[in-house]
Amino acid sequence: MDKLKILVVDDESRMRKLVKDFLVKNNYDVLEAEDGAQAVDIFFEQNDIALIILDVMMPKMDGWQVCREIRAYSKVPIIMLTAKADEKDELQGFELGVDEYISKPFSPKILVARVEAILRRTNQVSADDLLEAGGIRIDKAAHSVTVDGQPIDLSYKEFELLTYFVENKGIALSREKILNSVWNYDYFGDARTIDTHVKKLRSKMGDKGELIKTIWGMGYKFTEAE
Amino acid sequence: MDKLKILVVDDESRMRKLVKDFLVKNNYDVLEAEDGAQAVDIFFEQNDIALIILDVMMPKMDGWQVCREIRAYSKVPIIMLTAKADEKDELQGFELGVDEYISKPFSPKILVARVEAILRRTNQVSADDLLEAGGIRIDKAAHSVTVDGQPIDLSYKEFELLTYFVENKGIALSREKILNSVWNYDYFGDARTIDTHVKKLRSKMGDKGELIKTIWGMGYKFTEAE
DNA sequence: TTGTTTTGTCACAATTTGAACATAATTATA
DNA sequence: TATAATTATGTTCAAATTGTGACAAAACAA
Numbered sequence: 001m002d003k004l005k006i007l008v009v010d011d012e013s014r015m016r017k018l019v020k021d022f023l024v025k026n027n028y029d030v031l032e033a034e035d036g037a038q039a040v041d042i043f044f045e046q047n048d049i050a051l052i053i054l055d056v057m058m059p060k061m062d063g064w065q066v067c068r069e070i071r072a073y074s075k076v077p078i079i080m081l082t083a084k085a086d087e088k089d090e091l092q093g094f095e096l097g098v099d100e101y102i103s104k105p106f107s108p109k110i111l112v113a114r115v116e117a118i119l120r121r122t123n124q125v126s127a128d129d130l131l132e133a134g135g136i137r138i139d140k141a142a143h144s145v146t147v148d149g150q151p152i153d154l155s156y157k158e159f160e161l162l163t164y165f166v167e168n169k170g171i172a173l174s175r176e177k178i179l180n181s182v183w184n185y186d187y188f189g190d191a192r193t194i195d196t197h198v199k200k201l202r203s204k205m206g207d208k209g210e211l212i213k214t215i216w217g218m219g220y221k222f223t224e225a226e
Numbered sequence: 227m228d229k230l231k232i233l234v235v236d237d238e239s240r241m242r243k244l245v246k247d248f249l250v251k252n253n254y255d256v257l258e259a260e261d262g263a264q265a266v267d268i269f270f271e272q273n274d275i276a277l278i279i280l281d282v283m284m285p286k287m288d289g290w291q292v293c294r295e296i297r298a299y300s301k302v303p304i305i306m307l308t309a310k311a312d313e314k315d316e317l318q319g320f321e322l323g324v325d326e327y328i329s330k331p332f333s334p335k336i337l338v339a340r341v342e343a344i345l346r347r348t349n350q351v352s353a354d355d356l357l358e359a360g361g362i363r364i365d366k367a368a369h370s371v372t373v374d375g376q377p378i379d380l381s382y383k384e385f386e387l388l389t390y391f392v393e394n395k396g397i398a399l400s401r402e403k404i405l406n407s408v409w410n411y412d413y414f415g416d417a418r419t420i421d422t423h424v425k426k427l428r429s430k431m432g433d434k435g436e437l438i439k440t441i442w443g444m445g446y447k448f449t450e451a452e
Numbered sequence: 453t454t455g456t457t458t459t460g461t462c463a464c465a466a467t468t469t470g471a472a473c474a475t476a477a478t479t480a481t482a
Numbered sequence: 483t484a485t486a487a488t489t490a491t492g493t494t495c496a497a498a499t500t501g502t503g504a505c506a507a508a509a510c511a512a
Contacts, residue, residue, distance in 0.1 A: 099343070155458055172369035193460055195500065214500070215369050216468060217382035381469060418489090419471055425491060440489065442479065 003029040004050040004119065009039040009066065010081070011058045019053060019111065026112050036061025040069050049076055051119060053111075056082040071097045077118045081106075133166050134211050134224040147208050154204060157182070161197050162205075165212060165222035174219040194220075230276035230345065231255045235265040235292065236307070237284045245279060248334040249341070262287025266295050270358035275302055277345060279337075282308040293324060300356070303344045307332075359395045360437050360450040364388065373434050380430060383408070387423050388431075391438060391448035400445040420446075 006028050010016045013034065020030040031046065033039035035058055043049055052070065056063035067078055079100040100114050131138040137146045143159060145152055154162065160182050165173070175191040183189075198220060202209030213221045232254045236242045239260070246256045257272065259265035261284055269275055278296065282289035293304055305326040326340050357364040361374045369385060371378055380388065386408050391399070401417040409415075424446060428435030439447045 157459065171367045189459095190461060192462090192500085196460075196502085199501065199503095215382075216499070218369060221368065383470065415470095416472065418473090421489065422471075422491085424489095428490095443488070 005029045005031060005046065005048055006115070007031045007033060007039065007043060007046075007049045007052045009033045009036070009052065009058070009063075010055040011035060012055075015055070022112055023115070026116075028115075035059065036063070036066040036069075039066050043070055043074070043076070051077045051079065051115060053079045053081065053115075056080055067098060079111075079114060079118065131163065131166050133169050133222070135208055136162070136166060136205070136211070138163055138166055147205055152204050154201070157197060158201050158204070161194075162201055165220070169222045169224055172215050172218055172221045176219075178219065231257060231272065231274055232341070233257045233259060233265065233269060233272075233275045233278045235259045235262070235278065235284070235289070236281040237261060238281075241281070244334065245337065248338055252338050252342075254341075261285060262289070262292040265292050269296055269300075269302070270356065270363070277303045277305065277341060279305045279307065279341075282306055305337075305340060305344070357389065357392050359392045359448070361434055362388070362392060362431070362437070364392055373431055378430050380427075383423055384427050384430070387420075388427055391446070395448045395450055398441050398444060398447045402445075404445065 006023055008016050008019050008023070008030055009032075010019070011034055016032050016034070020032065023030050031042055031049070033042050037060060039052070039054070040061075043052065054063045054066055058066075063080055063082075067080070070076065070078070075097070077099045078097070079102060080098045082101070082103050099118055102111060102114065131140065135148045138159075139145075140163060145154055145159065145162065161178070164178065164182050175194050178194055179187060179191060198212060202212055205211070211223055213223055215221050232249055234242050234245050234249070234256055235258075236245070237260055242258050242260070246258065249256050257268055257275070259268050263286060265278070265280070266287075269278065280289045280292055284292075289306055289308075293306070296302065296304070303325040305328060306324045307328055307330060309330050325344055328337060328340060357366065363372045364385075365371075366389065371380055371385065371388065387404070390404065390408050401420050404420055405413060405417060424438060428438055431437070437449055437451075439449055441447050
């Protein structure tokens with residue numbers, strides 16, 4: 001599975017390195033920019049930046065300006081770093097669409113926690129169509145699935161079905177619902193077909209096959225745990 | 227569009243009033259709770275709370291506990307208020323699924339800005355079909371039931387029956403009514419069948435089985451408490 | 453075309469459930 | 483208290499539902 005890309009923008013290389021090191025440890029791909037112009041360039045060159053960490057105080061183009069330029073075209077999550085917690089700044093930031101606001105000095109742990117929180121929240125809207133639940137990772141764009149890091153081969157229908165399950169994790173799904181969503185509306189075949197596909201999915205998923213629960217008299221349910 | 231409901235939980239009434247006033251000015255509907263237990267009660271009674279603002283320091287049940295209990299069943303956005311910016315607290319909060327973290331003293335403007343930011347992000351909050359009464363929680367979407375937090379396995383009919391009871395809590399239900407609602411109306415079997423299902427339900431519910439009262443010569447009644 | 457993979461159908465086995473019934477326990481009432 | 487009415491409980495068995503393997507049909511690739 002590809003790592004999520006985070007763009008770190010700060011004029012101080014020491015700060016960039018600090019942030020980068022922590023993010024890399026946490027399995028992110030980190031790109032650096034040392035000023036606003038470069039940040040904007042990189043962001044639009046790469047089109048799969050998952051999140052931007054942006055210092056407010058920078059020469060040439062400051063953080064607000066960068067934010068404005070990017071917000072004009074993208075809803076990518078932005079975290080602002082500022083020297084001191086100044087309320088006015090913070091308000092301005094929210095108006096510009098800043099997602100989070102962290103004042104220096106901050107602990108890297110806090111930073112990583114917030115990054116994760118934001119990425120979790122914007123999961124559905126993130127550029128990459130990534131789904132994760134209970135060790136199952138689905139990349140809708142790549143049409144690939146891994147179970148506990150191990151890639152598994154799924155047919156088209158199996159992939160669709162699993163995706164539907166994971167997108168509706170924790171929800172009991174009747175066979176009728178499944179047919180209407182995963183199969184076309186004009187499909188009037190046997191609902192038991194689902195059973196067969198569930199069987200195959202379960203076997204291909206190994207241990208994790210048990211995450212697809214049978215709801216007797218009703219249908220199926222994907223659960224994240226147990 | 228109705229106003230969005232925000233639940234404010236704080237033991238200090240002055241603080242509640244302060245927050246409430248600002249939110250009301252910004253066109254929110256505000257509910258108040260003065261302790262954790264009350265907060266949880268209100269949250270599960272109302273099933274359309276859009277966001278919760280939660281003080282960490284409270285007598286009886288503290289903010290973390292409230293957060294945990296609510297997170298077990300809902301992804302409603304939660305903002306935590308804390309007296310001082312303590313890093314450990316903050317980390318714990320993110321792990322628990324706290325969406326935002328504001329340290330006192332804060333300006334009401336900041337609070338409102340963050341509330342708006344979160345609500346914008348979590349636009350599509352899916353209201354799960356949650357029912358609660360006397361420690362019994364029913365998630366109709368997930369087709370699952372917990373008793374005092376412990377999940378229990380129910381068969382299809384048992385689930386239907388319990389749901390019917392809880393939806394009609396406090397109301398005496400004749401066997402005839404129960405048959406007509408939980409069974410199909412074309413069912414003309416033995417009404418004693420209900421007894422068998424009630425028996426099973428009671429035993430699976432443990433102590434809480436006593437919440438299903440027998441109304442002699444008439445039928446059954448589910449009561450929230452003794 | 454042929455051969456391979458995917459998808460859908462079917463039959464039968466395995467499992468779960470629901471209803472019925474007999475009997476014990478409880479409650480109401482004479 | 484004795485008796486009848488009603489409910490609780492344990493057990494059994496048939497029916498409904500799901501799991502599984504085999505195989506046909508369809509889609510796809512070489």
